[in-house]
Amino acid sequence: MSDKNISSPTRGNTSCHAADRHRSHWVERFLDGWSVYRKNTIGRIGLTLLGLFALMALVSFIPQWVSPIYHPMTGVDPLISHSTGPSMRHWLGTDYIGRDIFSQLLAGARIAFMVGISSALISILFGTSIGMVAGYAGRRTDLVLMRLADMIMVMPTLLVVLILSALFGQLNIWVIVLVIALFRWPGVARVIRSQTLSLRHRPFIEAARVSGASHLRIIFRHILPNVMPLALLYMTFRVTSAIIIEAALAFLGFGDPGTVSWGMMLQWVWKTGHMFQAPYWLLPPGICISLITMAFYMTGRAMDDVLDPRLRKEETQA
Amino acid sequence: MNTRVSSPILSMTDVTKVYRSGDSLLGASGSRVVALDRISLDINAGEIFGLVGESGSGKTTASRLIVGLETPDDGRIRFDGKDIVGLKGRARREFTRQVQVIFQDPYQSLNAHLSIFDAVCEPLVIHGIGDRASRRTRVCEALETAELTPPEVYLNRYPHQLSGGQRQRVAIARAMILEPRFLIADEPTSMLDASISFQIFRLLHRLRETFGVTMLFITHSLAAARNLCDRVGVIYRGRLVELGTARETIMHPRHPYTKALLDAHPRYGGSNHHGFGTLLDVERPRPETDHCLFYPRCRLAVENTCNLQAPKMKNLDAAHRVSCFLF
Numbered sequence: 001m002s003d004k005n006i007s008s009p010t011r012g013n014t015s016c017h018a019a020d021r022h023r024s025h026w027v028e029r030f031l032d033g034w035s036v037y038r039k040n041t042i043g044r045i046g047l048t049l050l051g052l053f054a055l056m057a058l059v060s061f062i063p064q065w066v067s068p069i070y071h072p073m074t075g076v077d078p079l080i081s082h083s084t085g086p087s088m089r090h091w092l093g094t095d096y097i098g099r100d101i102f103s104q105l106l107a108g109a110r111i112a113f114m115v116g117i118s119s120a121l122i123s124i125l126f127g128t129s130i131g132m133v134a135g136y137a138g139r140r141t142d143l144v145l146m147r148l149a150d151m152i153m154v155m156p157t158l159l160v161v162l163i164l165s166a167l168f169g170q171l172n173i174w175v176i177v178l179v180i181a182l183f184r185w186p187g188v189a190r191v192i193r194s195q196t197l198s199l200r201h202r203p204f205i206e207a208a209r210v211s212g213a214s215h216l217r218i219i220f221r222h223i224l225p226n227v228m229p230l231a232l233l234y235m236t237f238r239v240t241s242a243i244i245i246e247a248a249l250a251f252l253g254f255g256d257p258g259t260v261s262w263g264m265m266l267q268w269v270w271k272t273g274h275m276f277q278a279p280y281w282l283l284p285p286g287i288c289i290s291l292i293t294m295a296f297y298m299t300g301r302a303m304d305d306v307l308d309p310r311l312r313k314e315e316t317q318a
Numbered sequence: 319m320n321t322r323v324s325s326p327i328l329s330m331t332d333v334t335k336v337y338r339s340g341d342s343l344l345g346a347s348g349s350r351v352v353a354l355d356r357i358s359l360d361i362n363a364g365e366i367f368g369l370v371g372e373s374g375s376g377k378t379t380a381s382r383l384i385v386g387l388e389t390p391d392d393g394r395i396r397f398d399g400k401d402i403v404g405l406k407g408r409a410r411r412e413f414t415r416q417v418q419v420i421f422q423d424p425y426q427s428l429n430a431h432l433s434i435f436d437a438v439c440e441p442l443v444i445h446g447i448g449d450r451a452s453r454r455t456r457v458c459e460a461l462e463t464a465e466l467t468p469p470e471v472y473l474n475r476y477p478h479q480l481s482g483g484q485r486q487r488v489a490i491a492r493a494m495i496l497e498p499r500f501l502i503a504d505e506p507t508s509m510l511d512a513s514i515s516f517q518i519f520r521l522l523h524r525l526r527e528t529f530g531v532t533m534l535f536i537t538h539s540l541a542a543a544r545n546l547c548d549r550v551g552v553i554y555r556g557r558l559v560e561l562g563t564a565r566e567t568i569m570h571p572r573h574p575y576t577k578a579l580l581d582a583h584p585r586y587g588g589s590n591h592h593g594f595g596t597l598l599d600v601e602r603p604r605p606e607t608d609h610c611l612f613y614p615r616c617r618l619a620v621e622n623t624c625n626l627q628a629p630k631m632k633n634l635d636a637a638h639r640v641s642c643f644l645f
Contacts, residue, residue, distance in 0.1 A: 202426055211414060211418070222431075226429075
């Protein structure tokens with residue numbers, strides 16, 4: 001059979017180049033999801049809060065640029081040598097050596113996003129690829145990977161990081177991010193694996209196999225787009241847990257001493273004995289940690305609502 | 319009647335597939351389901367062969383074994399004289415160029431995230447055929463072959479924007495784009511309306527006329543098999559019970575099961591009613607020994623024969639074979 005045989009007699013337009021421009025598939029899917037999401041009150045609240053925190057992170061560079069005394073780490077107000085309450089000069093007051101609490105709070109937002117999102121990204125990357133491979137390969141690969149996941153899942157992340165920092169001294173913030181990520185992928189891997197298992201025997205996967213597609217091609221071209229929304233959903237939950245773990249570490253005194261995170265601020269309050277003397281210092285970082293984790297969690301819940309009917313629909317198969 | 323007698327392009331010899339459930343690593347065996355039991359059949363180049371049977375009879379398993387989605391537990395499958403069980407690497411890729419499948423459910427057989435162009439083009443990409451421009455032309459031609467015209471309209475659409483019939487045509491275009499020599503159609507119309515089914519049958523017929531592609535058509539409908547196929551094989555619980563030309567097998571069925579299938583067919587009026595009445599109202603208990611699998615349901619069964627051994631395929635004439643002690 002030759003190439004020209006396949007042309008049909010009814011062919012009028014040979015060129016095939018008059019492609020009608022459609023909005024991209026993913027844009028369309030996003031808009032679809034958004035139209036469901038925006039009806040969700042919890043989702044709207046979460047997203048608004050996230051927007052506020054993102055704004056805080058964005059403007060965190062401004063105070064030190066206005067005056068070096070507002071630098072969150074090194075900016076000491078020469079006129080103040082102890083903790084003072086809110087004033088016009090320092091909107092939220094100062095800490096025990098006269099650093100501006102407001103600018104520390106802004107810098108903390110930046111660190112929270114950085115830690116949360118980067119460690120969530122890494123753990124999603126690991127979790128999704130390991131989950132897809134385990135679910136698709138099955139048999140021994142699946143067994144080994146999932147037992148590994150189980151082992152890591154039962155290890156208390158906080159304790160491991162504490163031991164690590166006891167061994168190696170103060171940990172750099174990126175090391176902390178990496179360790180959190182490496183300990184948080186098993187949950188993602190489990191979910192992605194089960195989703196992959198349900199996809200694996202779908203006719204469109206088998207159609208690809210019948211066409212001679214390689215395993216890599218099937219995993220990345222056919223399975224990945226189908227588990228992607230779920231991975232994104234889990235990412236929001238991983239952000240939450242990463243922020244909490246980092247805050248706990250910093251509060252316990254094992255954070256990166258070179259960064260101003262909210263947990264670190266709480267540690268300073270506690271260490272310097274201002275816990276119940278300086279509510280203007282204690283409350284803002286505490287409230288911020290609660291709110292940002294809540295915001296990510298609410299966003300995740302709302303995304304869950306967007307995805308869930310579709311997931312259920314996709315799981316009904318003959 | 320199409321009688322294109324030639325050498326078999328696909329031949330199955332004593333192919334057996336057993337599914338075991340509840341197997342653990344320690345080898346404790348669970349239940350066994352025999353999906354295919356020593357099936358032997360030849361499909362000749364250029365013909366449309368129908369495999370007819372009720373659901374669960376193993377007809378889909380047969381197609382999965384042929385394309386290598388599963389491996390048989392016993393027996394040989396040869397394509398073009400070459401053994402195709404457990405092909406790997408280059409040999410398998412070469413084989414997948416020649417054998418393609420149209421799946422049953424067009425709602426499941428297309429990836430929702432791939433545009434029609436990407437879906438139809440994928441086999442070309444996998445096999446590294448053509449460049450961007452020539453692929454586009456070929457995709458358009460394949461869509462036209464599947465009677466989706468004008469093809470440009472469909473290229474950038476997604477499966478959820480198409481109807482069931484259109485999706486099945488996309489699946490056909492995808493299967494045909496590599497210009498395979500052998501096409502398996504696994505109940506391609508069971509999810510479609512009757513009028514759409516008829517169009518798909520016509521399309522399959524035309525594909526055979528135009529490209530000379532050999533087809534294995536899997537169906538539960540004798541009417542569809544009669545309409546489309548040159549030869550049919552009737553399969554019951556994993557065993558081939560009757561094999562012959564479509565006309566002969568369906569107009570003059572021999573095996574009690576084939577007759578029962580025809581009896582079950584709805585008809586207008588009563589004039590053309592066969593009334594073979596080969597099905598028992600109350601099933602007999604299943605014998606412990608090897609037996610004809612249809613024995614528990616067969617009105618014509620002979621005691622001490624049908625319940626004691628399995629019948630072998632017998633030639634009634636050159637083309638018609640049946641597996642029953644009555645002949």
